[in-house]
Amino acid sequence: MCCVFAPIVTFLQGRFGPQLVLFSGTASMVSGLLLTSFTNAIWQLFLTYSVLIGVGYSIIWTTALSLLPHYFQRRLVMACSLGVTGRFVGVACLSPVARIVMNLYGWRRMLQMSALLGVPMSICSALFRPPATAIEPQKMGLLQRVVKFCKLQKNVRLTFFSWLSAVDSIGAYIPMIYIIEYAEESLKVDADQSGFLLTGMFVAAAVSSPIAGVIGMRLKCNMFLVQLFAALCGLSSLPFPLFHSYFHVMVYMCIQGIAFARITLFPIIPVSTNMVCIRDSADAFGLLTFLQSSAFLAVPLAGWLYDNSGSYTPGFLLGAGSSVCVSLLLFLDRCLKKVVGDPHGSSHEQDSSDVTCKPCPKASEGDDNDVRTTVYYESY
Numbered sequence: 001m002c003c004v005f006a007p008i009v010t011f012l013q014g015r016f017g018p019q020l021v022l023f024s025g026t027a028s029m030v031s032g033l034l035l036t037s038f039t040n041a042i043w044q045l046f047l048t049y050s051v052l053i054g055v056g057y058s059i060i061w062t063t064a065l066s067l068l069p070h071y072f073q074r075r076l077v078m079a080c081s082l083g084v085t086g087r088f089v090g091v092a093c094l095s096p097v098a099r100i101v102m103n104l105y106g107w108r109r110m111l112q113m114s115a116l117l118g119v120p121m122s123i124c125s126a127l128f129r130p131p132a133t134a135i136e137p138q139k140m141g142l143l144q145r146v147v148k149f150c151k152l153q154k155n156v157r158l159t160f161f162s163w164l165s166a167v168d169s170i171g172a173y174i175p176m177i178y179i180i181e182y183a184e185e186s187l188k189v190d191a192d193q194s195g196f197l198l199t200g201m202f203v204a205a206a207v208s209s210p211i212a213g214v215i216g217m218r219l220k221c222n223m224f225l226v227q228l229f230a231a232l233c234g235l236s237s238l239p240f241p242l243f244h245s246y247f248h249v250m251v252y253m254c255i256q257g258i259a260f261a262r263i264t265l266f267p268i269i270p271v272s273t274n275m276v277c278i279r280d281s282a283d284a285f286g287l288l289t290f291l292q293s294s295a296f297l298a299v300p301l302a303g304w305l306y307d308n309s310g311s312y313t314p315g316f317l318l319g320a321g322s323s324v325c326v327s328l329l330l331f332l333d334r335c336l337k338k339v340v341g342d343p344h345g346s347s348h349e350q351d352s353s354d355v356t357c358k359p360c361p362k363a364s365e366g367d368d369n370d371v372r373t374t375v376y377y378e379s380y
Contacts, residue, residue, distance in 0.1 A: 003293030005058040010066065010286035018063050022125035025059025028052050030118035037111040060121070062289060065267045066282035067130060076268050077222060081213025084264040088206035088257075092199050099195055152283050157336050158275045162291040164326045165266055170298040171233050171323030172263065174315055175256050176201065177299055179249070182312045187246055197253045204257025212261040222265050227327045229262035234323030240316040259323075298322070 013021045032052030039045050064083065072079035102110040152158065176198065183194040212229070216222040236255040243249050270276045270284040302315030 003058070003289050003296070005055050006062045006289035007283075007286040009059050009062040010282045012059075013063055013066065013282060018067055018130045019125065019128045021059055022063050022128055023122060025056045025063065026118050026121040026125050027056070028059065029056030030115050030122065032056055033111050033115035033118065037108040037115075058289075062282075062286060066285045068267070069281045070130070075217065077217040077265070078210075078213045080268045081209045081216075081261075081264045085206050085209040088202045088209060088260075092202040092206055095195060095199055095202075099192065152276075152280065152287055155275060155284075156340050157333060158270055158284055158287065160336060161269060161275065161330075161333065162288045164329055165288060166291045166294050167322050168230050168233075168262075168326040169292050169296075171230070171237065171319035171321075171326075172256075172260060173296070174298060174302050174319035175237065175253070178302060178306075178312055178315060179253060183246070183249060186312070187244075187249065189246055193246065197250060200250050201253040201257035201260065204254040205260040205263075208258040208261040209264045212264055216265060222269055223330065223333060226262045226265050226269065227330045229259040230323045230330070231327035233259035233262075234320040234325075234327065237316050237320030237323070240320070241313045 009021065009025075029052070032048050035048040035052065036045065039048055065080065068079050068083065069076055098110055098114065101113060179197050180191075180194040183189050183197055184191065212225055216225050233256060236252060236259070240252070243252055266288060267285050270281065270288065276284045298318065302312075302318060305314040305318065306312055
């Protein structure tokens with residue numbers, strides 16, 4: 001639900017404004033956490049935890065990141081890295097606390113306490129004042145929005161990168177999902193020790209994400225960093241069959257956390273590499289997130305491989321192969337750029353530190369009844 005609902009979020013954001021959409025997202029997440037604490041059947045968990053919390057998270061995540069280009073034009077990469085770092089810090093800090101609370105008071109009370117964290121989010125979303133460029137009136141209906149979203153898929157570079165990011169998500173999420181079961185079954189560690197593996201991963205991600213943002217902003221190498229981190233993720237998983245101690249697995253998860261910093265760069269790649277203009281950044285991010293939902297099909301596939309082989313190694317190697325292939329295939333983006341051309345007239349990769357926007361006249365009447373946004377370069 002976190003990924004599938006993203007295009008709908010972009011439509012709602014354009015129709016009703018980001019303030020109301022953000023408030024509804026926090027309300028959905030808080031209500032989902034509260035209702036989950038009272039569930040007694042698996043079908044109830046699907047409705048409360050999967051649907052309500054999933055939709056709420058999708059609204060918050062998609063809206064927050066899609067608004068960044070409207071706030072930060074010269075520091076977009078750094079702003080996005082700091083924003084995503086907050087997610088990593090939250091997981092790294094709150095996961096041990098949640099486990100302690102669950103051991104003391106039970107999982108129901110832990111979910112109810114987690115819901116309280118959504119109250120400040122609701123207040124902040126209610127007081128949120130988006131910039132004028134993000135709340136231009138949209139007179140398009142749902143059908144027109146769907147048509148515009150489908151036309152966006154004709155952007156060859158954007159669609160190519162979106163599908164590659166979906167494949168890369170296989171290598172990113174398989175270790176994160178199955179490492180706890182592997183540690184408990186193969187390494188014979190308790191639940192607390194296995195949980196600290198994910199904590200170590202997100203601590204490493206929280207450290208590497210701002211560094212990746214600074215490097216990407218200064219050296220203008222966002223796409224190269226995505227390739228580098230994808231290769232690091234895949235190559236570190238290749239020797240996974242040789243990891244037979246808790247220390248080795250912890251080092252492996254820290255490397256995965258460093259490579260997970262590429263998630264920081266995904267939202268701004270379409271703008272920073274001049275695939276789309278800032279006006280279409282929300283729709284581009286919705287398409288990017290929507291296609292990433294297909295990567296979660298690899299999770300049950302990894303489970304099927306374990307059921308038939310009795311080992312977690314095939315699943316981890318599947319993730320390694322996907323990330324390495326994505327790292328290599330991203331070199332084709334340069335070829336696509338030469339073939340399809342640059343819609344904004346740029347001859348080199350654009351970095352978000354050099355992005356400014358100015359309005360240009362309407363190309364024709366009826367062009368969404370708004371002012372187009374054009375990206376151009378300015379010396380930094």
